Amino acid sequence: MNSRFLASLAAAAAAILVTVPAAQAQQTLRLGHNISTSSPYHLAAEHFAGLVAERSDGRLAVEVFPSGALGNERDMIEGAQIGTIDMVVTSSAALGPFVPEMRILDIPFLFRDLEHARAVLDGDIGDELLAAMEARDLVGLAFGDIGFRHMTGPRPLDTVQAVEGVKLRSQDNPIHLAAYRALGFQPTVVGFNELYAALQTGVVDANEQPLSIHVASRFYEVQSDLTLTGHLMASALFLVSKDVYDGLSEEDRTLLREAARESIPVMREATDAQDEAALDTLRERGMTITESFDQEGFVEALAPAYAEFGQQFGEENIARIRDFR
Numbered sequence: 001m002n003s004r005f006l007a008s009l010a011a012a013a014a015a016i017l018v019t020v021p022a023a024q025a026q027q028t029l030r031l032g033h034n035i036s037t038s039s040p041y042h043l044a045a046e047h048f049a050g051l052v053a054e055r056s057d058g059r060l061a062v063e064v065f066p067s068g069a070l071g072n073e074r075d076m077i078e079g080a081q082i083g084t085i086d087m088v089v090t091s092s093a094a095l096g097p098f099v100p101e102m103r104i105l106d107i108p109f110l111f112r113d114l115e116h117a118r119a120v121l122d123g124d125i126g127d128e129l130l131a132a133m134e135a136r137d138l139v140g141l142a143f144g145d146i147g148f149r150h151m152t153g154p155r156p157l158d159t160v161q162a163v164e165g166v167k168l169r170s171q172d173n174p175i176h177l178a179a180y181r182a183l184g185f186q187p188t189v190v191g192f193n194e195l196y197a198a199l200q201t202g203v204v205d206a207n208e209q210p211l212s213i214h215v216a217s218r219f220y221e222v223q224s225d226l227t228l229t230g231h232l233m234a235s236a237l238f239l240v241s242k243d244v245y246d247g248l249s250e251e252d253r254t255l256l257r258e259a260a261r262e263s264i265p266v267m268r269e270a271t272d273a274q275d276e277a278a279l280d281t282l283r284e285r286g287m288t289i290t291e292s293f294d295q296e297g298f299v300e301a302l303a304p305a306y307a308e309f310g311q312q313f314g315e316e317n318i319a320r321i322r323d324f325r
Contacts, residue, residue, distance in 0.1 A: 028061045029244065031087035032070035032079075034192055036216045040146050040274065041089045041236065042066045044267035048238065051259035060252060062087070068193050074172075081137045083243040092129075092143075092235040096173050101132040104313045106175035107306075108231045109299055110321055117145065117233045118268070120324050130237070139245040141238040141260035144267040146210045147275050148230035152223035153206035158293035160184055160301045169195055169204040175309065176232075182305040183298060199223060210234045211278035212271060220285040227290045231298070236267070 031049070033041040042064065049062035070076050070085055073094035079085030081098065096103040104110075111117035120126060121143035130140030151157045153166060163184050170176045170187040180187040185206075190198045198204045199222040207219055208231070214220065238260040245253060283289060310318060 026058055026061055028063055029086040029240075030065060030070065031062050031089065032065040032068075032076045032085055033089040034068040034073050034076070035066065035213065037066050038216050039066075040144075040212060040267045040270035043270045044144060044238075044263045045089050047266040048259050048263040051262060052255065055255050055259065056252065060255070072191050072193055077138070077239075080239060080241040083241050085241065086244045087238065087240045089236060089238055091171075092237060093171050093173050093176065093232075095133075095138075095237075095239075096175070098136050098138065099129075099133050101129055103173070103175050104309075104317060104321070105129070105233065105235050106173055107309050107313075107318065108179050108302060109295070110318070111233050112322075114145075114147065114233075116324065117235070120321055121145065121235060123324075125321060125324070133239065134242060137242045139240045139242050141240060141257050142264050144236045144238075144264040146212055146234045146236055146267070146271045149208045149210055149232040149234050150214070150226060151206060151208045151229045151231070152214060152219060152226045152287070154224055156225050156288070156290040156293075157206060157227045157229070158290050160294065160297045163206075167203075167205040169198060169207050178305045178308060179302055182302050184301070195219075196222060208232070210271070210275070211282075212274035215274070215278045215281050220282050220287050223287065225288045225290065226282055227293055229293055229295075229298075238263070 029052075031045055033039075033045060035041045045062075045064045045066075049064055052060050052062050071079065073088075073090045074097070076085050076088045077090060077094060077098055080088050092102050092105050096106065111120070126143045130143070133140040151168075153168075155162065157163050157166065160183060166185050168180055168185040168187050169190045170180055172189045177187050177189075188204050190204055195207065196217060196219065199207060199219065207214075207223060208229070209217070209219065214226065240256060245256070248256070279289060
């Protein structure tokens with residue numbers, strides 16, 4: 001091709017671009033998460049995609065990739081940092097290696113109940129944690145959650161004595177690992193996508209997840225007992241690559257933030273409904289459910305870990321969350 005021909009092609013392309021109506025110019029954002037299409041993550045992500053399409057008049061579209069189609073949580077967060085993945089719905093626990101401030105939410109028994117946890121995440125503390133992400137090339141849009149995490153295993157895990165030596169699957173999260181060791185577990189890091197097989201083959205003995213995930217991932221097939229420990233809040237959030245976010249107009253940045261925040265009630269309503277139904281489902285699938293456990297004994301065993309967490313995050317910051325009203 002000679003230079004004159006290339007120049008004429010460029011001129012023609014420019015002319016076409018000028019005549020294309022704005023409503024037809026579309027940017028597609030790829031949004032990944034690692035849970036099934038029946039999960040609160042997915043329902044919220046689909047709601048978000050619908051809001052974005054409607055309110056942008058076609059300027060923006062969001063394509064949702066569930067079930068780890070774009071990789072595990074760590075892969076997707078790394079992809080968002082470098083701009084190969086546009087958006088992620090992920091657990092805050094998976095963000096710890098990237099945004100250390102987020103790890104304060106991983107302290108066991110930090111929240112009194114669901115209402116307390118959601119109020120913290122919806123308020124100034126949640127906004128401060130989201131703001132901390134921008135220095136790591138990520139933009140946090142809104143906090144949600146999928147309820148509290150509970151433990152499954154080969155027997156009730158309701159006392160410190162019962163958990164001694166149990167191989168508990170853990171995320172690669174130093175707060176979780178320190179806490180589980182203090183309780184007497186043998187925590188073992190296993191990726192979520194490999195977890196079912198790890199439980200089936202005995203690589204790990206026990207698991208801890210929100211109720212909806214125990215059901216959606218069919219962990220009842222490879223675990224016999226569920227203990228309602230509620231030891232951790234499974235907070236989650238919408239995030240977007242900073243490169244992508246910075247490349248949007250101010251109007252579209254506001255649109256993404258508002259759409260994410262308006263999708264959080266969908267996630268929470270789905271979580272509450274699925275949690276309510278999950279216990280019946282798990283019983284029907286043959287699991288033994290232990291509804292009470294020795295929380296006082298667990299907290300006492302965690303005292304050395306709590307001392308470390310206080311040094312790491314500041315006692316005043318932990319108290320600010322615990323005492324929130």
